[in-house]
Amino acid sequence: MLVALFALQLGSLIAPAYACGCGAMIPDRNQHIGVDRESSAVRWDGRREQIVMRFTVRGTAQRAAWIMPVPGRADVELGDAELFDELEQLTRPEHKDRHYFWPRGDDWPFAGGASDGAGAPQPRAGAVGVVGRERLGPFDVARLTATDPKALSGWLEKNGFELSDGLAAELQPYVEQKWEYVAVRLAPDADGTTLRGELDPLRISFASERLIYPMRLSRLAKTPQSLGLYVLADHRMEPRDDIGGQTPEVTFAGPIEPEGAVAELTGDDGPVYLTAIDQSFPSPSRIDGDHELTSAAADTPYREVVYHDRILTVGGGIPVWFLTVAGVLLAAVGSVIAVHVQRRRPAARPAA
Known part of the structure; x- marks a missing residue:
């Protein structure tokens, strides 16, 4: 899921409350938008990468643009809304009872009754080329090439949006690497309504011999950021380094038998390896690149265990x-x- 997402109002950044994402969110002039959460899932088979993202947004914007840099020509389509529910179920912690002998503070005779032991943890002067454009539900999707950030800024301005100087500077490394962009205009189905709540997921796929997750644009965030990511591949995957954040934490790792929306994403009948990764970025300005994920030394399974302490x-x-x-x-x-x-x-x- 679960990644550098920003909302810009008149060129200034409004950082999301939960997750950073692999793109930049820009609202109409004089409006603002915030992303409370972005869930992301990545499928990589060694040749092609697919990224599915689901945004939960709030604010006053009736329209917004979202820009994502990609290393190659991208295909864009709507994703399955059930995907993330299924992934959450697959990676949920295992619950176990853990018994103790002597009474504790919540047990008789120290308290009025026994404890239920719910010990769960609390919890991114040339021309812009438009290589494709389509309408997908509430999204107007344009796939772009750009020879420099100023050209991309000009295209956005012609479409009613503004690109801040800071964001243009952060796009420069992608221009040098000859990456392309997915530019999405979001608009609700009914006129006069604002972009709120959970949006339909988008599925973006492109050829890639490496598993890359764009994160550089997260450097612009003004508040601490969090990354939540589901990775479906042939082996257990791990980030090559922390790219300026805290050490990435694996919250689930193991082979699964894909069903439903997960099977539709993987396109496989047999088992695939699912890795769920969480990472925090207390100081986003320290982010120094994009995530590259590689196979771990071993396909060691892991599932978080939540213990419920109960008196024997x-x-x-x-x-x-x-x-x-x-x-x-x-x-x-x-x-x-x-x-x-x-x-x-x-x-x-x-x-x-």
Whole structure:
């Protein structure tokens, strides 16, 4: 899912509240838009890369443009809205009970009742070439080539949008590498309404011998950013380096049997390897490039485990510690009584 996404108002940046994304979001003049969350899934088979993104947006914008740099000629289509729900189910943590013997602060007799032990963690002066354009649901998609950022800025301005100087500068490395761009105009179906809520996912695919996830545009964000990414490939995948963020964390890794929307994305009947990665960027200005993901040294599976701590009980919910203490006390009392009785028993008289 789950990535450098920005909303620009009159050329100034409004950073998303949750996720950074692999593109830049630009609203109409005098309007603003924010991206609360972007979920991203990547499928790579060694030759072709597919990126599916779903935005959850808010703000006052009735139209917005989103720009994503890509290393080659891209195809764009609508994605399946069910994909991310299925991926979340596949990567959900495993829940296990973990028992303890002695009572704790929430257990009787220290508190009124037993704890339910819900120990879950709390949780981017030439010409612009238009190589394709189509309408996909609420999206007007243009696939562009540009010889310099100024040309791209000019195209955006002709279409009613503005490109900030900072964003133009960050696009320069992509121009030097001869990357292309996907430019998407977002507009709700009904006139006079704003872009709000969860938008239809977009699926972008392009030829690539390396698994690249564009992140450089995230440098412009003014607040800490987070990356959430599902990667579907032949092996467990990991970022080559942290590109200026905290160490990427694998939250799930393992082979899966694709079904439904996941199978439609992978195009495979057999198993594929799914890796879920989270990464935080406390200081986005330190981001120094795009993510390149490579095969890990081994396909070691991993699933997060959430432990529910529960006091050890037997039939009817009786705490074992209570029975143990009670048993020890009864045994002790019994021993004391036995000794007392033995002492009071009259001594036997010797036989005559």
